């Protein structure tokens with residue numbers, strides 16, 4: 001019987017997840033369809049109950065529901081619990097809905113697709129201390145990165161994440177990070193700065209960036225953010241957010257179908273759509 005999957009969010013019209021997952025279903029010969037569903041915050045509880053009742057096999061959760069959905073699910077896996085956010089819901093065999101979070105590991109997979117796993121003991125700087133940074137920090141720790149610094153406008157939020165990590169981690173201001181930028185081998189930008197239609201610009205300078213550095217952005221629209229452009233001009237290796245988007249989706253797909261989709265196969269299609 002045909003299976004149904006979805007992504008819920010507000011807004012949802014521009015989500016690239018339906019294109020990606022439907023392509024994978026087709027490639028793997030799975031009889032399933034993935035739909036975008038617009039769900040307003042006040043309707044979230046009823047929407048989750050409806051998905052359960054209708055027997056939807058799984059769904060993704062995007063802005064602004066990732067945190068608020070938690071009480072409406074039957075179970076949370078450890079990573080989603082630790083992150084306080086859910087991006088993937090799986091219908092278990094007994095019909096219960098369980099929340100997962102594949103964002104952090106999705107990012108790390110996309111980073112290592114470009115740089116390999118040989119830099120796990122080098123110094124990493126995370127810019128930003130919101131939900132995305134939290135997920136990435138825990139994912140870095142879980143696969144063996146040993147030296148993480150988090151810089152943020154609100155340093156207390158960076159301190160909070162550092163306190164929850166078991167590896168040595170430091171919280172610093174954006175200014176301090178800019179001043180000592182030449183100490184870091186890997187930089188990861190996790191704020192909305194550079195995102196299409198975002199007004200956010202962060203007071204952060206790449207002046208001291210080493211040309212041997214790796215600079216990753218979680219923003220994927222546009223593919224080339226102002227930060228990545230400056231980094232590339234300085235000779236650094238850049239990693240756009242598109243890989244994170246694809247890998248978080250691939251991990252969700254694996255939870256749902258127990259099959260691994262080909263991350264490269266959809267990349268061309270997404271690049272064409274994003275005008276890259």
Ligand code: ATR
Nearest residue numbers: 128129130131132133153154157191192200201202
């Ligand atoms: P997400 O869940 O996507 O990570 P978030 O939790 O709202 O989103 O976090 C956004 C991040 O961008 C935070 O690190 C935030 O800094 P604060 O913790 O100080 O709020 C950062 N950010 C957003 N707007 C910013 C701005 N104008 N200047 C500097 N940092 C900004």
